[in-house]
Amino acid sequence: MFPNPFQYYAPQSLDEIFQILDKYGDEAKILAGGQSLLPMMKLRLAAPSVLIDVNGISQWANVNAQDQSLQIGALMRHRDWEHALDSRVPLLHSTAVHIADPLVRNRGTMAGSLAHADPAADWGAALLALKASVAIQSAHRLREVPLREFFVDTFTTVLEPQELLTEIRIPLPQNDAFVGARYFKLERKVGDFAVVGVAVTVVLNPEGVVTDAGIGLAAVGATPLAAVNAESLLRGQRLTLDLVQEAASEAAKESDPITDRRGSEDYKRAMVNVFVKRGLTAVHKDWQLQMDISA
Amino acid sequence: MNLDATETQPLGKAIKRKEDPRFIRGQGRYLDDIVLPKMLYMAMVRSPYAHARIKSIRVEDAYLVEGVKAVLTGEDLASMNLAWMPTLAGDQQMVLATGKVLLQYQEVAAIVAETRESAEDAASKVQVEYEPLTPVMDPFFALSAEAPVLREDREQKNNHIFHWEVGDHEETDAALAASAIVVKEQIRMPRVHPAPLEPCGCVADYQKSTGKLIWYVTSQAPHAHRTVLSMVSGLPEHMIHVISPDIGGGFGNKVPVYPGYVCAVVMSMQLGRPVKWVETRTENVATTNFARDYHMTAEIGATEDGRVTALKVSTIADHGAFDAAADPSKFPAGLFSIVTGSYRFPVAFAEVDGVYTNKAPGGVAYRCSFRVTEASFLIERVMNTLAYRLNLDPVELRRRNFIGVDDFPYQSPLGWTYDSGDYEKTLNTALDMIDYRGLRSEQQKRREQGELVGIGVSTFTEIVGAGPSHTFDILGIKMFDSCEIRIHPTGKAIARLGARHQGQGHETTFAQLIAQELGLSAADVLIEEGDTDTAPYGLGTYASRSTPTAGGAAALAARRVRNKAQQIAAHLLEVSPEDVQWDGSRFSAKGLSSRNVSMADVALAAYTNLPKGMEPGLEATYYYDPPNLTFPNGAYIAVVSIDRETGQVHVERFVAVDDCGTVINPMVVDGQIHGGLTEGFGIAFMQEIAFDADGNNLAPNFMDYLVPTAVETPRWETGRTVTPSPHHPIGAKGVGESPNVGSPAAFVNAVVDALSPYGVTNLEIPLFPWKIWEVLKQHGLTES
Numbered sequence A: 001m002f003p004n005p006f007q008y009y010a011p012q013s014l015d016e017i018f019q020i021l022d023k024y025g026d027e028a029k030i031l032a033g034g035q036s037l038l039p040m041m042k043l044r045l046a047a048p049s050v051l052i053d054v055n056g057i058s059q060w061a062n063v064n065a066q067d068q069s070l071q072i073g074a075l076m077r078h079r080d081w082e083h084a085l086d087s088r089v090p091l092l093h094s095t096a097v098h099i100a101d102p103l104v105r106n107r108g109t110m111a112g113s114l115a116h117a118d119p120a121a122d123w124g125a126a127l128l129a130l131k132a133s134v135a136i137q138s139a140h141r142l143r144e145v146p147l148r149e150f151f152v153d154t155f156t157t158v159l160e161p162q163e164l165l166t167e168i169r170i171p172l173p174q175n176d177a178f179v180g181a182r183y184f185k186l187e188r189k190v191g192d193f194a195v196v197g198v199a200v201t202v203v204l205n206p207e208g209v210v211t212d213a214g215i216g217l218a219a220v221g222a223t224p225l226a227a228v229n230a231e232s233l234l235r236g237q238r239l240t241l242d243l244v245q246e247a248a249s250e251a252a253k254e255s256d257p258i259t260d261r262r263g264s265e266d267y268k269r270a271m272v273n274v275f276v277k278r279g280l281t282a283v284h285k286d287w288q289l290q291m292d293i294s295a
Numbered sequence B: 001m002n003l004d005a006t007e008t009q010p011l012g013k014a015i016k017r018k019e020d021p022r023f024i025r026g027q028g029r030y031l032d033d034i035v036l037p038k039m040l041y042m043a044m045v046r047s048p049y050a051h052a053r054i055k056s057i058r059v060e061d062a063y064l065v066e067g068v069k070a071v072l073t074g075e076d077l078a079s080m081n082l083a084w085m086p087t088l089a090g091d092q093q094m095v096l097a098t099g100k101v102l103l104q105y106q107e108v109a110a111i112v113a114e115t116r117e118s119a120e121d122a123a124s125k126v127q128v129e130y131e132p133l134t135p136v137m138d139p140f141f142a143l144s145a146e147a148p149v150l151r152e153d154r155e156q157k158n159n160h161i162f163h164w165e166v167g168d169h170e171e172t173d174a175a176l177a178a179s180a181i182v183v184k185e186q187i188r189m190p191r192v193h194p195a196p197l198e199p200c201g202c203v204a205d206y207q208k209s210t211g212k213l214i215w216y217v218t219s220q221a222p223h224a225h226r227t228v229l230s231m232v233s234g235l236p237e238h239m240i241h242v243i244s245p246d247i248g249g250g251f252g253n254k255v256p257v258y259p260g261y262v263c264a265v266v267m268s269m270q271l272g273r274p275v276k277w278v279e280t281r282t283e284n285v286a287t288t289n290f291a292r293d294y295h296m297t298a299e300i301g302a303t304e305d306g307r308v309t310a311l312k313v314s315t316i317a318d319h320g321a322f323d324a325a326a327d328p329s330k331f332p333a334g335l336f337s338i339v340t341g342s343y344r345f346p347v348a349f350a351e352v353d354g355v356y357t358n359k360a361p362g363g364v365a366y367r368c369s370f371r372v373t374e375a376s377f378l379i380e381r382v383m384n385t386l387a388y389r390l391n392l393d394p395v396e397l398r399r400r401n402f403i404g405v406d407d408f409p410y411q412s413p414l415g416w417t418y419d420s421g422d423y424e425k426t427l428n429t430a431l432d433m434i435d436y437r438g439l440r441s442e443q444q445k446r447r448e449q450g451e452l453v454g455i456g457v458s459t460f461t462e463i464v465g466a467g468p469s470h471t472f473d474i475l476g477i478k479m480f481d482s483c484e485i486r487i488h489p490t491g492k493a494i495a496r497l498g499a500r501h502q503g504q505g506h507e508t509t510f511a512q513l514i515a516q517e518l519g520l521s522a523a524d525v526l527i528e529e530g531d532t533d534t535a536p537y538g539l540g541t542y543a544s545r546s547t548p549t550a551g552g553a554a555a556l557a558a559r560r561v562r563n564k565a566q567q568i569a570a571h572l573l574e575v576s577p578e579d580v581q582w583d584g585s586r587f588s589a590k591g592l593s594s595r596n597v598s599m600a601d602v603a604l605a606a607y608t609n610l611p612k613g614m615e616p617g618l619e620a621t622y623y624y625d626p627p628n629l630t631f632p633n634g635a636y637i638a639v640v641s642i643d644r645e646t647g648q649v650h651v652e653r654f655v656a657v658d659d660c661g662t663v664i665n666p667m668v669v670d671g672q673i674h675g676g677l678t679e680g681f682g683i684a685f686m687q688e689i690a691f692d693a694d695g696n697n698l699a700p701n702f703m704d705y706l707v708p709t710a711v712e713t714p715r716w717e718t719g720r721t722v723t724p725s726p727h728h729p730i731g732a733k734g735v736g737e738s739p740n741v742g743s744p745a746a747f748v749n750a751v752v753d754a755l756s757p758y759g760v761t762n763l764e765i766p767l768f769p770w771k772i773w774e775v776l777k778q779h780g781l782t783e784s
């Protein structure tokens, strides 16, 4: 359980990182929380000869809210959302508590999870539902990529070897909007990766009409997925029982799971259906409660 | 209320565990904590294939890694006649592969280096060329004529290991044929692993100057391991000093001798330096001895009114590539013949056929006294099926067939003499605790509302404490156990036993037992185990045998001490020994209780003021050969509900009432029950070492081999009845394994019960949610 030998750098600035990347090319790997990279190295499934530890980049350890978006630095840890509830994006808290165990949550970063691109990653599903985008930077260019165009395949994203993921941007709803969200995760035991993960986030106006809806799915495809058809069924509608059921079965259709030891393709599809339904139902209840209180 | 160890008359009291402060504070000393001067580290090269011919092994590149001291291959061992080693089951097992590999992750070469890192680096540099062969993963296929012969070392050219049978075949067949009702069920207990949190390992420290080998090893049976090592290596037994340090769980996994142990010893002897080898998690889960993997078919005959008439069982036992079960020599299928359970079967017959496949060797008795879990699971499951067939409440069926309290000692049709029990009373206690009647009517109501709710009962009987020398031995060594007690001048005692605890609490419970016999407190008695140079010979701790065997020895050794103490007391009290009486804490002159002395007074006198002619000192040793095994029993009841949409099972309640005879420490017993129930829960709901068709192990780590945590573990409610063993010196029976033996059937019976209105009688474990969901879907139950 020891990795292959490697060189270790702990740069303090982006310039330094780019210099090292320039020198070593794709022999180098970024080390953030290490919760995916180090296990793979210990199992000798990954053997980078150079590690660039980015934990010293202090400007990445911030969250800002600007221009109707939440900007999350690349070093924000899972834990940061476990203990904080932002009512504009309740899905972050709802998701964080389901990721791994406290040890992993203390170290692992949201950006690292996205860059790693495990189809079962909980952040992948949640941030797709939130229609987040990521800021990507290399020595030569800066770009912003919607997350829905970010994942290419299992463990593969649009990130080039010389690029860094510096920030995650989540669009924020209007101040007075009601936002309800749930993350449902079927796991075999606590700390397990999802058998099926479903992120649901819905913005409702005071009339109960859906002004925005996001549905993200984990572990039911080659990448985390957004159930875009189900989302568009919801927009502009009230959350009736029929609509919820329709959206849930649409999301199940959009999922693309495979049969393995965690369950059959049919089973996983059915679970997407169940959890989308439960998520939307719960959000609707939250909204009703909210209306009762403010009435 | 948990008491401190300073209590006198401590037997039966919930005294806090003496070992806990060091364990809880991280101050235990486990194998991997041991660091010796000039110590080297060993790593293994392992096969990626389950079945392949080794065409060549090239080790040159490994030597290029800095710090590498030696590389050992099977051919090297063959030149020392050590390529194979005997297993405790009388088979042989490869130490390092020669010719063929027979399981994925099998040991192919060993590397020793200055650091663990370089050993692992070098291991990845060894080049092995394999020619893959067809792997045999299915034990039924293994028995077919088309299956390749896995073990070329054997004269017998097939994959059959042994046939074992017990009981009367003809009479059983006749009784079944004559029975009004016969139910038949196929019950599989899948391959699981004991998965102790601490993996196996050793430090071999051979000192060339003295010729002595000090061997630190994660061993549940240090004395037996010394004997085996002496036989394998040719080292004289007194020149091997085995030290089994604190052990982080064993559960049967630390009974066998593993290839890594032998390699570390060989390397230390060659290099004259200490060599440490500690498994990774994958090495532990994927290569060390597994458990279960029993494929059983059972038939029960019964009368219309639910009296059982006969039991017939046939079993295919998948032992993997080597038969490395740690069963007593005469019992290749362990004590599977306890399969008639708690019921009065007039006749029975059981047979087991052992089979080789391309999987890890075994199977060990995972927290059970040799295949007792398999037997108990089978009978408790099939009795459940019989209850449905008869349309009888499973509790009522059990009552009609229980061995009665007056039937003891009870002679079972498969050859055992059950010592004692009061099955009705144990069951009634459980029924009261859970309010069985109320529960059944609540179940009815909830069913009417569309809920899937089930109640499962398991009323098992165990057989533990191997065992009497007339029947039990391992490699010829009789399965007695021992205790030596020394009382020092100030009245403090050190007791050493041949057992070796791994978390069971011996340091507390045996101190209580001895203190009770000697009028001391548990704090006055230090228990030491695991050092072969100091402790008397014994066969170790597994099969719930420590209290039945070593515990018996401890009580009898203490009584020997007390007998001598009585002589000395007579001298101090100036009366004749017959006129001394013992009230449990002091000796006094008969009829004059104000004239009395304590054990501490006597101890001092044993070294300072003895009667004329008496040998000084106050100590005794006892080797206890138990006259019979002990037969603990229990009644477990599980209540579950099933989420129709997801197939997830929620265990709502679980009541466990155990009868282990005299209780030494109720808190320790509860702890054992909690731990074993948690394991049983894991076995029922989430654990299996499965393989794909290519022989790849699909659960070689804790990401895939699931061990329940406190989060998913149900809340346990425990209770007790006390029916002492008539033959054990303090009336105690073993208890450590009961919960693992008895609980899986309770869980499964409960889930089956939830689905029984839809005709379901049998479900195969582990009960993964997706499996339950498939069943729900078949019956159109997934829509609420």
Ligand SMILES: Cc1cc2nc3c(=O)[nH]c(=O)nc-3n(C[C@H](O)[C@H](O)[C@H](O)COP(=O)(O)OP(=O)(O)OC[C@H]3O[C@@H](n4cnc5c(N)ncnc54)[C@H](O)[C@@H]3O)c2cc1C
Residues within 6 Å of the ligand: A029, A030, A031, A032, A033, A034, A035, A036, A037, A038, A039, A074, A098, A099, A100, A101, A104, A107, A108, A109, A110, A111, A112, A113, A114, A115, A116, A120, A121, A122, A123, A159, A163, A164, A165, A166, A191, A192, A193, A194
């Ligand atoms: C026991 C265990 C259980 C787990 N369970 C779960 C679970 O239930 N759900 C779940 O979602 N995850 C789970 N994880 C994974 C965990 O969430 C990881 O933390 C996360 O996937 C990676 O984040 P990290 O910061 O640790 O990244 P690292 O491991 O440091 O890096 C991961 C990859 O991303 C790259 N990378 C990291 N940061 C950047 C960056 N800023 N720019 C470009 N590339 C970058 C690295 O080079 C590497 O390739 C589990 C992990 C463990 C060890």
